Amino acid sequence: MTSTNPHGHQKGRARSTASHLAAVTELLRPLRGSARTELLPLSSALGRGLVEDVTAPVSLPPFANSQMDGYAIRSSDVPDGGTDLRVAAPVPAGAGAATLEAGTAAPIMTGAMIPEGADAVVPIERASPDHFLPAGDAARVKLPAAAPGTYVRVAGSDIAAGEQALAAGTFLGPAQLGLLAALGLPEVTVYQAPAVLLVTTGDEVVEPGRDLPAGKIYDSNGTLLEAAMTQAGLRVLRAGISTDNPEELRTLLRSQGAGADLIVTTGGVSQGAYEVVRQAMADQPVEFLHVAMQPGGPQGIGTFEGTPFLGFPGNPVSCLVSFEMFLRPALSQLLGAPAARLPVRARLGHPLTSPEHKHQVRRGRLRPDGTVQLEGGESSHLMHALAGSNVLVHVPEGVAALGTGDEVEVWML
Amino acid sequence: MTSTNPHGHQKGRARSTASHLAAVTELLRPLRGSARTELLPLSSALGRGLVEDVTAPVSLPPFANSQMDGYAIRSSDVPDGGTDLRVAAPVPAGAGAATLEAGTAAPIMTGAMIPEGADAVVPIERASPDHFLPAGDAARVKLPAAAPGTYVRVAGSDIAAGEQALAAGTFLGPAQLGLLAALGLPEVTVYQAPAVLLVTTGDEVVEPGRDLPAGKIYDSNGTLLEAAMTQAGLRVLRAGISTDNPEELRTLLRSQGAGADLIVTTGGVSQGAYEVVRQAMADQPVEFLHVAMQPGGPQGIGTFEGTPFLGFPGNPVSCLVSFEMFLRPALSQLLGAPAARLPVRARLGHPLTSPEHKHQVRRGRLRPDGTVQLEGGESSHLMHALAGSNVLVHVPEGVAALGTGDEVEVWML
Numbered sequence: 001m002t003s004t005n006p007h008g009h010q011k012g013r014a015r016s017t018a019s020h021l022a023a024v025t026e027l028l029r030p031l032r033g034s035a036r037t038e039l040l041p042l043s044s045a046l047g048r049g050l051v052e053d054v055t056a057p058v059s060l061p062p063f064a065n066s067q068m069d070g071y072a073i074r075s076s077d078v079p080d081g082g083t084d085l086r087v088a089a090p091v092p093a094g095a096g097a098a099t100l101e102a103g104t105a106a107p108i109m110t111g112a113m114i115p116e117g118a119d120a121v122v123p124i125e126r127a128s129p130d131h132f133l134p135a136g137d138a139a140r141v142k143l144p145a146a147a148p149g150t151y152v153r154v155a156g157s158d159i160a161a162g163e164q165a166l167a168a169g170t171f172l173g174p175a176q177l178g179l180l181a182a183l184g185l186p187e188v189t190v191y192q193a194p195a196v197l198l199v200t201t202g203d204e205v206v207e208p209g210r211d212l213p214a215g216k217i218y219d220s221n222g223t224l225l226e227a228a229m230t231q232a233g234l235r236v237l238r239a240g241i242s243t244d245n246p247e248e249l250r251t252l253l254r255s256q257g258a259g260a261d262l263i264v265t266t267g268g269v270s271q272g273a274y275e276v277v278r279q280a281m282a283d284q285p286v287e288f289l290h291v292a293m294q295p296g297g298p299q300g301i302g303t304f305e306g307t308p309f310l311g312f313p314g315n316p317v318s319c320l321v322s323f324e325m326f327l328r329p330a331l332s333q334l335l336g337a338p339a340a341r342l343p344v345r346a347r348l349g350h351p352l353t354s355p356e357h358k359h360q361v362r363r364g365r366l367r368p369d370g371t372v373q374l375e376g377g378e379s380s381h382l383m384h385a386l387a388g389s390n391v392l393v394h395v396p397e398g399v400a401a402l403g404t405g406d407e408v409e410v411w412m413l
Numbered sequence: 414m415t416s417t418n419p420h421g422h423q424k425g426r427a428r429s430t431a432s433h434l435a436a437v438t439e440l441l442r443p444l445r446g447s448a449r450t451e452l453l454p455l456s457s458a459l460g461r462g463l464v465e466d467v468t469a470p471v472s473l474p475p476f477a478n479s480q481m482d483g484y485a486i487r488s489s490d491v492p493d494g495g496t497d498l499r500v501a502a503p504v505p506a507g508a509g510a511a512t513l514e515a516g517t518a519a520p521i522m523t524g525a526m527i528p529e530g531a532d533a534v535v536p537i538e539r540a541s542p543d544h545f546l547p548a549g550d551a552a553r554v555k556l557p558a559a560a561p562g563t564y565v566r567v568a569g570s571d572i573a574a575g576e577q578a579l580a581a582g583t584f585l586g587p588a589q590l591g592l593l594a595a596l597g598l599p600e601v602t603v604y605q606a607p608a609v610l611l612v613t614t615g616d617e618v619v620e621p622g623r624d625l626p627a628g629k630i631y632d633s634n635g636t637l638l639e640a641a642m643t644q645a646g647l648r649v650l651r652a653g654i655s656t657d658n659p660e661e662l663r664t665l666l667r668s669q670g671a672g673a674d675l676i677v678t679t680g681g682v683s684q685g686a687y688e689v690v691r692q693a694m695a696d697q698p699v700e701f702l703h704v705a706m707q708p709g710g711p712q713g714i715g716t717f718e719g720t721p722f723l724g725f726p727g728n729p730v731s732c733l734v735s736f737e738m739f740l741r742p743a744l745s746q747l748l749g750a751p752a753a754r755l756p757v758r759a760r761l762g763h764p765l766t767s768p769e770h771k772h773q774v775r776r777g778r779l780r781p782d783g784t785v786q787l788e789g790g791e792s793s794h795l796m797h798a799l800a801g802s803n804v805l806v807h808v809p810e811g812v813a814a815l816g817t818g819d820e821v822e823v824w825m826l
Contacts, residue, residue: 042621043651046640060796062630067792069684093657093687094617096627109687111617111727111794113628124684158789159797166800173826174644178637178729179800182630186622204507204524208455209599214509215526217475217595224591227459231587238456244506271482271537274506274522314524316591342803342825344757345783368822370758376571379480381524383473384572387579387592390755409781412755412825413586 014292016397017325017359023301025330027308028194031261032334036192042177047233048190049336050170056163056183059156064114066091067151071105071127071143072118078145087139090132091115105141107132114152121151159183169336191335195235197260197307198225199252201267201276202314203244220316220383221266228323232331232338244268246279253280253304263307264327267314270298277311286311292397294358295380296321315380321361324392324411341411346372346391348406356400363389364410372410389413427705429810430738430772436714438743440721441607444674445747449605455590460646461603462749463583469576469596472569477527479504480564484518484540484556485531491558500552503545504528518554520545527565534564572596582749604748608648610673611638612665614680614689615727616657633729633796634679641736645744645751657681659692666693666717676720677740680727683711690724699724705810707771708793709734728793734774737805737824754824759785759804761819769813776802777823785823802826 015023030036037051066072072091077083090107091097097115100106105122106115114121124130128142159165165183170176172190180188200222208218219241226236239256242249242265249265257263268277269288277300278288286302286309296318300311312322324341332340349371354360363386364372372393376385391410395402402408428436443449450464479485485504490496503520504510510528513519518535519528527534537543541555572578578596583589585603593601613635621631632654639649652669655662655678662678670676681690682701690713691701699715699722709731713724725735737754745753762784767773776799777785785806789798804823808815815821 042636043639046643056797058625058631061794062625063628067794092616092628094615094629110683111615111630153792153794158795165797174637174640174733175796175800175802175826177640178633178733179796181621181636182633182729182796184619184621184623184625184631186620202507202524203505206597207599208594208597210597212471212475212597215476215505216507217524218471218597220591220595223455223594224587226456227587227590230459270523316595320587320591342779343781344779345781366755366757368756368758379566381474381480381566382571383588383592383595384469384578387588389588413588 014290017293020291021326024326028330031194037189038192039187039189041187045172045188045190048172051189053164053168054166056159056161056165059161060158061153064155065111065153066108066121067153068121068123069109070121070123072108072115073105073120075120075146075148080145082144084140084142087133087141119148120146122146171336171339193233193235194261197237197239197257197263199239199242199265201242205241221319224316225319232328244274244276246276249280257307263304263309266312266319269300269311292358294355294360316383317380317386343409345407346410349373351403353401354395359397360395362393364391364393366391427703430706433704434739437739441743444607450602451605452600452602454600458585458601458603461585464602466577466581467579469572469574469578472574473571474566477568478524478566479521479534480566481534481536482522483534483536485521485528485534486518488533488559488561493558495557497553497555500546500554532561533559535559584749584752606646606648607674610650610652610670610676612652612655612678614655618654634732637729638732645741657687657689659689662693670720676717676722679725679732682713682724705771707768707773729796730793730799756822758820759823762786764816766814767808772810773808775806777804777806779804
């Protein structure tokens, strides 16, 4: 048993969550290198971050088109009280339109190009008759007046060619990929998905599905973090469970860490004895420190034989909070992916207390009425309570208590 | 050109969004059949829905354990003013603990089993000395008094064996999978991921990457919906673009629809002429109707040669709104996956108007202060505005106008 220094518990020396996020971001900055980009077809780029600004190569819409099914007219042809016009040949979909002769109305479907000379569209349901007629000399339609521009979508009214369509660092979700497609761009340059080697540590940890001897617990950290990382777009390499033998952990990291951009371990980072991760990293440039956060205070950060390393604490809720507070936002900031959590304001459904010198992260259920109900207590082992939560609830440093109805920031999980 | 009946435009006959969602849910109910479940390892079950209730086979935590690094004591050994105790052998991690002798204190790490006889833990930083000592006859530690139960996590305090851990229909995200792992369950029975055949229609639509002749537009619906469906856990089969020839569309659906659980088309469903999807479905049990919603009013629903079919409108924003309002929630309700959108209250950053007899869905950007800024106007072709949005803003039927600061329901994208 080693004698340990509980310095991390002293509030004066704990690092703020913002400082630790900055340190994690700095550690991972090489993931943003120019050698780490790739050109992907749009269908493979979902969930990635955009490397460079995209300028619109065409305008959207590319040409003035109709917003309704109806008749394209010259607005000056129709006086205030309406008039009869001869029905011209319909505007074909997907083709350039002919010039609209004066005194005629051309049937036009939504999205079709406004003919030369036409400047307004009258919807079919305001026409008489209110259904389309075969074109011909005899066919006439009575239409009300329409101001110039009515139901016309102007070319470039969504975005004009040459304007910035998406900024570097944008997360590519359905709408952003849809915009690239609308602009005619079939491929996009994105950052590579980082590969993470994930290792759970502890003599007390057993794989799910095996027998559970007295004093042991099933490994939930591995499953929890693998899923959270996969959702966030990381490629996860699972190295299984390492015992409390530091040499075994070092051997495992060496044998399986090749190709990993980042190593994440769980457990073995606090001030107790038997801290396997601390021991395995003893000769590496790794710092073990305490972040002013509850749960998830004890953290390790550095490199293991050159590979960026993060040591998360051993309790599942602490693991998830560490991921959400540090790794996920660092990746969002550097690579544009995953999408940053959107902070939402909610009202507390009941009072809470919080350690004044720490940033507390509670779990809760956000209800449709905008109130949040806390699930479980402060304790970081409450997996069932976590599984019943849909938000993380933030109580910033400096706040010791909040009452029912007080506003808090929540992040949707 | 066919003569069409614009009945869908008449508000009295439009279907409510709730009725159409119910119809879509009914259409897709067979996806919930017992033949459509599968047993997956936890690492493959992310994003799926749980078929049956899960009862906890073990308690969590499985045994009383320490919440802190410190000393396990018999609380009755320590009077109010504190006392010296002999340091016993440390409690080993991951093993059953021996009985704690009266008058001794056993070093114990977070998560280790509370020894028989012990009923409280004193954290190391409240001990004197405040670091661990080698055990032995000579070693003594001064400890303050602690009430019974202090820093002890009671067995079953998170969940007791036999209690319901997760309900049927639960979406399996990281926390839910983590809970199953914590309970020792290595596999889980989930609903199969539905396969969707996705077809964009229209003579005017061109694949991104090709030349853009006059009057044509690039297909963004295919990319947009494929990404949205993939995010929602569907398996997407892309059938490319069909022209406005109904026979071509029928041939394509027959040749590529094998194995699809659902066919989704875009375009060709409204009251205009040249409505290819309406024409292709003429002899099929498919209804074309108008939902009281803006955008996305025209909708098709039924079966094509026995396969469930949904016809979305042709504009990209209408497509996404149709997906979010009908297909996504129907799947969430039936299969527990994808996760249902969580409604959030937000305050409008500016006024809006809405057709009083329709449910309007606007796009917007939710800001950290809880206000939402609308992006683009009501028009359904504004792809760039959609790409700048992070929420859908709901203005229910019956509301014609809202002012700055009014509360609206938003769904995060």
